[in-house]
Amino acid sequence: MYLGIEDFWVFLAYVLSLLAALLCVIYGVITWNKGDEPITDI
Amino acid sequence: MDFLTISTVVLYLMVVVWLAYKGYKGTRSAADYLVAGRNTHPAIMALSYGATFISTSAIVGFGGVAANFGMSLLWLSFLNIFVGIFLAFVVFGGRTRRMGHHLGAHTFPEFIAKRYNSRFIHVFAALIIFIFMPLYAMAVLRGGAEFIATTFDIPIQVSLLIFALVVVAYVIPSGIKGVLFTDALQGAIMAVGMIFLFVWTYWNLGGIISAHTQLTEMKTLVPASLQAIGHQGWTSMPKFGWAPAGADAAAAHQYDLWWIVVSTIVMGVGIGVLAQPQLIVRFMTVKSQQDLNRAVVSGGVFIYLMVGVAFTVGALSNVYFFKHERIVGKVVNEQVLMDPGASGNDPLKPVPDDAPEEVKQRAKAFVAYRLPGDNPMAPPRLVLKTPNLRIEKGAEGEWDVIRPGLISVARTINGSTTMKGNVDQIIPLFVQGALPRWFGIIFLLTLLSAAMSTLSGQMHTIGAALGRDLFEQFRPGNSVLLIRIGICVGLMVSLGMGYAVGGNVIAVATAAFFGICASTFMPVYLLGLYWKRPNARAAIASMVAGFVTNVFWMAFVNAKTAASLGICAKIFGKPYLSSPSWSATWNVVDPLVVGIPAAFIVLVVWALIDRPMDRKHADYCFNRAAQA
Numbered sequence: 001m002y003l004g005i006e007d008f009w010v011f012l013a014y015v016l017s018l019l020a021a022l023l024c025v026i027y028g029v030i031t032w033n034k035g036d037e038p039i040t041d042i
Numbered sequence: 043m044d045f046l047t048i049s050t051v052v053l054y055l056m057v058v059v060w061l062a063y064k065g066y067k068g069t070r071s072a073a074d075y076l077v078a079g080r081n082t083h084p085a086i087m088a089l090s091y092g093a094t095f096i097s098t099s100a101i102v103g104f105g106g107v108a109a110n111f112g113m114s115l116l117w118l119s120f121l122n123i124f125v126g127i128f129l130a131f132v133v134f135g136g137r138t139r140r141m142g143h144h145l146g147a148h149t150f151p152e153f154i155a156k157r158y159n160s161r162f163i164h165v166f167a168a169l170i171i172f173i174f175m176p177l178y179a180m181a182v183l184r185g186g187a188e189f190i191a192t193t194f195d196i197p198i199q200v201s202l203l204i205f206a207l208v209v210v211a212y213v214i215p216s217g218i219k220g221v222l223f224t225d226a227l228q229g230a231i232m233a234v235g236m237i238f239l240f241v242w243t244y245w246n247l248g249g250i251i252s253a254h255t256q257l258t259e260m261k262t263l264v265p266a267s268l269q270a271i272g273h274q275g276w277t278s279m280p281k282f283g284w285a286p287a288g289a290d291a292a293a294a295h296q297y298d299l300w301w302i303v304v305s306t307i308v309m310g311v312g313i314g315v316l317a318q319p320q321l322i323v324r325f326m327t328v329k330s331q332q333d334l335n336r337a338v339v340s341g342g343v344f345i346y347l348m349v350g351v352a353f354t355v356g357a358l359s360n361v362y363f364f365k366h367e368r369i370v371g372k373v374v375n376e377q378v379l380m381d382p383g384a385s386g387n388d389p390l391k392p393v394p395d396d397a398p399e400e401v402k403q404r405a406k407a408f409v410a411y412r413l414p415g416d417n418p419m420a421p422p423r424l425v426l427k428t429p430n431l432r433i434e435k436g437a438e439g440e441w442d443v444i445r446p447g448l449i450s451v452a453r454t455i456n457g458s459t460t461m462k463g464n465v466d467q468i469i470p471l472f473v474q475g476a477l478p479r480w481f482g483i484i485f486l487l488t489l490l491s492a493a494m495s496t497l498s499g500q501m502h503t504i505g506a507a508l509g510r511d512l513f514e515q516f517r518p519g520n521s522v523l524l525i526r527i528g529i530c531v532g533l534m535v536s537l538g539m540g541y542a543v544g545g546n547v548i549a550v551a552t553a554a555f556f557g558i559c560a561s562t563f564m565p566v567y568l569l570g571l572y573w574k575r576p577n578a579r580a581a582i583a584s585m586v587a588g589f590v591t592n593v594f595w596m597a598f599v600n601a602k603t604a605a606s607l608g609i610c611a612k613i614f615g616k617p618y619l620s621s622p623s624w625s626a627t628w629n630v631v632d633p634l635v636v637g638i639p640a641a642f643i644v645l646v647v648w649a650l651i652d653r654p655m656d657r658k659h660a661d662y663c664f665n666r667a668a669q670a
Contacts, residue, residue, distance in 0.1 A: 001255070001258065003250060003251055003254055004250070004251040004252065004253065004254025004255035004256075004257075004258060004277070005113065005254050005258065005277040006258045006261070006275060006277045006278050007114075007274075007275075007277060007278035007279050009114075009279045010112075010113045010114055010116065010277055010278060010279055013113070013114070013116035013117045013119070013120050014113065014116050014354075016120040016124075017116055017119040017120045017123060017346060017350045018346070018350070020120055020123035020124040020127075020128065020342065020346075021123050021342045021343055021345070021346035021350070023124070023128060023342070024123065024127055024128055024338045024339060024341060024342020024343065025339050025342060025343060027128070027132065027335070027338055028335055028336055028337075028338040028339030028342075029339065031332075031335035032332075032335065032336060033332065
């Protein structure tokens with residue numbers, strides 16, 4: 001049993017969903033002031 | 043429906059109208075109407091992307107599916123966040139924004155047409171969107187309208203019309219700016235509603251580990267019909283394997299559930315999202331990569347709150363219904379017999395006193411009851427009677443208490459369903475029974491917002507496909523006026539479909555559109571962002587191959603879609619193609635699992651054997667995109 005969940009693969013999906021949301025937050029914070037300049041050029 | 047609920051909904055609609063008016067006032071040109079002047083705030087873009095992506099069918103439809111199939115659906119929640127947000131924004135969004143901006147593209151068909159320099163691609167992509175997106179819009183329209191009809195106790199035909207007209211009334215004048223502003227409000231309401239649902243559910247089931255453990259211990263209650271296709275409990279994956287050719291009926295279908303969950307639900311929606319035209323166009327509404335980076339934060343959290351919560355709560359609703367549900371009302375009859383028909387799956391009908399013995403033998407017992415405030419002249423409500431059901435009779439003048447002790451899907455069986463129940467009713471029933479009454483109003487706004495935000499994005503995309511991508515190709519004119527006409531036509535087509543179809547089409551229609559888009563557009567869109575070589579001929583061959591493969595599989599091989607379309611039955615006299623010489627598992631594999639690889643292979647092989655894309659045009663497309 002993993003956190004009360006019987007199957008490791010279901011537990012993995014439960015944890016990966018949380019980690020994916022956390023990855024989005026961390027990536028966004030790290031790159032908050034990075035990125036190209038707006039295109040004015042065309 | 044009390045005064046507080048009605049006044050809350052009216053206030054909500056007034057704020058939506060005000061935001062749409064702000065969008066209308068800020069719209070000066072076709073670029074404003076189509077891509078919001080490419081100057082949208084990242085938080086508004088992320089909320090709009092999420093709210094457009096998540097419709098009522100994601101919360102109610104797929105939440106109900108999770109109640110039936112279990113927490114294995116959390117793989118879809120992982121893909122929705124990792125693929126639908128992280129990869130989409132970080133890997134593909136930046137290049138889409140830059141290339142789209144540089145090429146002067148305002149819509150998805152225009153984007154891929156200019157990338158491959160092909161008018162055929164422009165018209166073909168627009169036609170696919172215009173013909174098939176109303177199918178998806180119909181599913182969302184139907185989902186929203188069914189919910190409104192139940193809540194406000196009005197006929198479904200009336201709620202379909204009201205819902206469609208309210209959305210179109212603000213999309214037509216205000217364009218994408220109105221859609222983005224209203225989406226942001228609707229997304230914020232959805233987030234608040236789902237956070238509360240998440241916390242309340244775990245809190246009332248004794249915490250995270252306790253709730254999961256109780257659900258795990260219920261695996262002996264899985265219905266035999268689900269066990270036969272591989273259901274092993276609500277906290278386990280379904281049984282995995284590939285049925286041997288010529289196997290008997292029991293062996294042939296023992297892996298069906300794994301393929302339904304993984305190929306149709308998880309991959310169909312989880313990967314199919316990368317090729318959704320109404321979402322891709324959102325990348326072209328922000329002004330820099332920095333904005334996309336910032337949008338990832340709110341996008342990832344928002345999608346987790348939507349699908350992660352809906353699927354977890356959906357599965358855990360089984361614990362609530364089985365162990366904790368108390369219906370406070372008046373028992374009218376403790377033994378009502380309902381006939382499920384000779385097949386056992388017909389709509390339930392009351393058993394008359396003079397019915398043949400055979401009918402009485404197969405009939406199922408129900409308890410009839412009325413809730414406080416129910417009309418005493420209306421037919422009573424029904425709940426399935428099993429050995430677990432307990433009735434605590436109240437004293438004279440007091441209410442009785444019924445403890446049904448059922449799993450979620452069994453709790454939805456009533457006089458208007460079959461013995462299979464209706465998974466779309468599980469989440470609304472759970473909210474109505476388990477959560478405080480005031481939360482019902484918040485949840486009502488959450489679902490209204492989910493349906494309105496998705497439908498507004500669809501209508502805008504359908505209108506742009508008809509007005510900008512088709513009409514303007516053959517008869518240039520006032521772009522915005524043509525798109526507005528396109529939205530009206532799209533509305534009428536979707537509404538016509540909504541009236542023509544029955545219930546239980548929401549998930550099938552949604553998956554069908556995601557599959558068609560993924561098979562047709564995904565290779566040319568994703569490879570087109572990173573690989574200069576494919577020319578227009580390779581792109582056309584890939585799109586046609588993906589589209590034809592997907593539609594063929596839908597119409598003739600996949601048991602569920604082929605049976606509901608009925609084309610195979612008309613031509614071959616059987617609902618779908620099957621043979622003892624091949625595995626029955628093929629008939630539950632989703633069309634997209636075959637269509638996407640076919641389209642990728644055709645694009646890569648054709649690109650390698652044909653001349654590369656004209657160098658001058660390729661450089662023109664990529665010079666600036668490569669900087670992203």
